[in-house]
Amino acid sequence: MRRYTLAIVALFVLGACSSVGSPSPTAQPTVAGTPAPEPDVTITFWDGQSGVLGDRLNDLITKFNSTHKIQVQRSFQGTYDQLYQKVVSAIQAGSVPDMAQVSGPPQTAQYWKANALVPVQQFVDSVDGFNQTQLADFVPALLDDNSLPVNGKKTLVSWPFSKSEAIMYYNPDILAQAGVAVPKTWDEFKQALLTVKAKVPGVTPLAYTPDVYYFFLPYLWAQGGEALSPDNMKAAFNTPEGLAALQYQVDLVLGDKTAQVTQGFDWENTFAAAKSAFAINTSVSRPFIEGAMPKDHIFKVGMAPLPAGPKGAKTDLFGNNLVIFAKAPPDHQRAAWLFMKWLTDTDQTIAWSLQSGYMPLRKSALAAPDFKSASDKDDRLLVAINGLKDAHGIPGSPDWQKVQPILGDMVTSALLGKATAKDALAAAEKKVNDTLAGF
Amino acid sequence: MRRAGRRREAVEGYLFLAPALLIIGAFHVWPAIYVLYMSLFRWDILQGAFLGLRNYERLIEDPGFLRSLLLTAVYVVGTVPVEMAIGLALALLLHQRLRLRGLFRLLYFIPYVTSQVAVALVWSWVFNPTYGVANGLLGAVGVPAQRWLLEPNGLFSPDAPPSLALAAITLVSVWYYLGFHTVVFLSGLTAIPNELLEAARIDGAAGFRLFRHITFPLLSPTTFFLLLVATIGAMTSFNLIYVMGGGGQAFGCAGNPLGTTQVAALFVFDRFWCQTQLGYASAAAFVLGLIVLAVSALNGRLFSRRVVYAA
Numbered sequence: 056m057r058r059y060t061l062a063i064v065a066l067f068v069l070g071a072c073s074s075v076g077s078p079s080p081t082a083q084p085t086v087a088g089t090p091a092p093e094p095d096v097t098i099t100f101w102d103g104q105s106g107v108l109g110d111r112l113n114d115l116i117t118k119f120n121s122t123h124k125i126q127v128q129r130s131f132q133g134t135y136d137q138l139y140q141k142v143v144s145a146i147q148a149g150s151v152p153d154m155a156q157v158s159g160p161p162q163t164a165q166y167w168k169a170n171a172l173v174p175v176q177q178f179v180d181s182v183d184g185f186n187q188t189q190l191a192d193f194v195p196a197l198l199d200d201n202s203l204p205v206n207g208k209k210t211l212v213s214w215p216f217s218k219s220e221a222i223m224y225y226n227p228d229i230l231a232q233a234g235v236a237v238p239k240t241w242d243e244f245k246q247a248l249l250t251v252k253a254k255v256p257g258v259t260p261l262a263y264t265p266d267v268y269y270f271f272l273p274y275l276w277a278q279g280g281e282a283l284s285p286d287n288m289k290a291a292f293n294t295p296e297g298l299a300a301l302q303y304q305v306d307l308v309l310g311d312k313t314a315q316v317t318q319g320f321d322w323e324n325t326f327a328a329a330k331s332a333f334a335i336n337t338s339v340s341r342p343f344i345e346g347a348m349p350k351d352h353i354f355k356v357g358m359a360p361l362p363a364g365p366k367g368a369k370t371d372l373f374g375n376n377l378v379i380f381a382k383a384p385p386d387h388q389r390a391a392w393l394f395m396k397w398l399t400d401t402d403q404t405i406a407w408s409l410q411s412g413y414m415p416l417r418k419s420a421l422a423a424p425d426f427k428s429a430s431d432k433d434d435r436l437l438v439a440i441n442g443l444k445d446a447h448g449i450p451g452s453p454d455w456q457k458v459q460p461i462l463g464d465m466v467t468s469a470l471l472g473k474a475t476a477k478d479a480l481a482a483a484e485k486k487v488n489d490t491l492a493g494f
Numbered sequence: 495m496r497r498a499g500r501r502r503e504a505v506e507g508y509l510f511l512a513p514a515l516l517i518i519g520a521f522h523v524w525p526a527i528y529v530l531y532m533s534l535f536r537w538d539i540l541q542g543a544f545l546g547l548r549n550y551e552r553l554i555e556d557p558g559f560l561r562s563l564l565l566t567a568v569y570v571v572g573t574v575p576v577e578m579a580i581g582l583a584l585a586l587l588l589h590q591r592l593r594l595r596g597l598f599r600l601l602y603f604i605p606y607v608t609s610q611v612a613v614a615l616v617w618s619w620v621f622n623p624t625y626g627v628a629n630g631l632l633g634a635v636g637v638p639a640q641r642w643l644l645e646p647n648g649l650f651s652p653d654a655p656p657s658l659a660l661a662a663i664t665l666v667s668v669w670y671y672l673g674f675h676t677v678v679f680l681s682g683l684t685a686i687p688n689e690l691l692e693a694a695r696i697d698g699a700a701g702f703r704l705f706r707h708i709t710f711p712l713l714s715p716t717t718f719f720l721l722l723v724a725t726i727g728a729m730t731s732f733n734l735i736y737v738m739g740g741g742g743q744a745f746g747c748a749g750n751p752l753g754t755t756q757v758a759a760l761f762v763f764d765r766f767w768c769q770t771q772l773g774y775a776s777a778a779a780f781v782l783g784l785i786v787l788a789v790s791a792l793n794g795r796l797f798s799r800r801v802v803y804a805a
Binding site for chain 2: 165169171318324456460
């Protein structure tokens, strides 16, 4: 009754405006070296891949279903926010799917804290998993992104799937017109915007929707700063590095007036219409930019890593991972793992990467003929992968969801001139510390 | 025999009421009770420690919640009287023997039968600072472009509500609900007995005096009904504000920019879904429910005695 009540309450709150099992090992026990037969079960998979990406995911699932006893029933849940809300409701109601996509480490940490997940590590270590050599084929930064400390040991809690990172986009024609090279440092980037402004009339040097991920955090990290303390319990951004990171944006928007603040995805239309020289967004934005280009003015979208600071180039690791729920029956959990494993095989990760723009997850994919021939023809496929060495994960704090809007408001108030960068940082620091201290 | 008949009648009555009671009980009363229960705990994804009334104590000290109540009041004052006044004026106009009267009624009612989310998305485009029609029109008359839904600065003073963003949403809300008010007022006007109007005219009443002393008092049941429904609706308003106020964008979750469109219902949503503070959000939802009840009761107390029925 309580479960239904919670579900109704969640519905009630959504419309107007029980604990779950512990993550104890529940995988199908198998004799070492002898995988058990594939279970003959249908598993449910909740995801948030819309449009073309959803179609491509359907193709992969159809391929899997036609070659396996396990049948995967995909259930699209809407945007990533909606997917999260539905998973939270499902955990409350004790009626979770077998597996789901999850938007990065903070949400994974939340589900984990709620004892809702079974750690993927136990399947990786099982006879259905990988030996050390096989596991080493996965890009280490991606495995780190899916790991949390459990009993003092780094443990894979989720599994990588559709991964991307923040990169810089540029219009080569406008840069050539302005006589500007692709900037490699944040100082060069600032100068490049000024040159475009001076030399190419009618073009906005940079159009962007202010966001904590595309400027503040990478710039902060590139200066050697951090958003939160190592234990994720305190704000760590009110420092000279943090001030530099926030002031940099303020200078572009209010000082140099080289950056135009846009709404939502409007930056994409402005860039696609060749009305802006630069954009900063995730590495999967390219197909969307190309799709928004006027047919009579197609240009080759330039892609480059984010500019570097004194501590090198830093970028945020975005995208989604996969989790298996603790409430799922053991044979469903194992089936979910086998599907996840198949989905990230070299063949599948190449297919998914080429079709979606997400990064391939394995080192072997880079040398595989299909990917090699594609990247030889178009080296932009390698920009995000080469940037992985500089990737910095979003803090894996279950409270990041509460911290992110505070940082967002900090950036907005500084960019609108409602507070100086220094005051905005101090106000945000207090709010973040209050939030993390709980009550 | 007579008593048995009465009992049977009562049983039948309850049976007829049962489906409605069941639905209201399951989807309104029981969740409300459970919201109260949740509000007494620390509740993230899972139920945590019992906090007693600490969530409520925290609400009283939370500037975000207090601001959301102020914004709700501003939104109610900005929408309800305006919708009602313009709705009444249009209803009086459409009550005349006009040509194409039916067509006008239809046109005014169309927004109300359109999906709120669709309406909100279209108006978001109108107010888009880069591509929107609103800035195009302002530009045509030499007025500088505005940030509209991205503007947290106040309409009258930089730090006082409503922000331009909330003012723009208020305008859309008035446009959306105008047709509903017009149609309900029209039905109220139709219900006024003609003999009373005739008698007043014979006594020399006409124009504004006729409206002031006969039409408006006899419309009072309709006015009271609309006041009550519109006030409750505006106090719990969500969809338009959520979509137009930047819900789902990278910054925060609901009620941008800088929380200047975060009315009480959005505050609840933000704390429940975006910050996963289920217990705290439940306390806010419960307080909001109590305020709506209190305002409705106050409405009834102030206005129900002034309601005049024709019959």
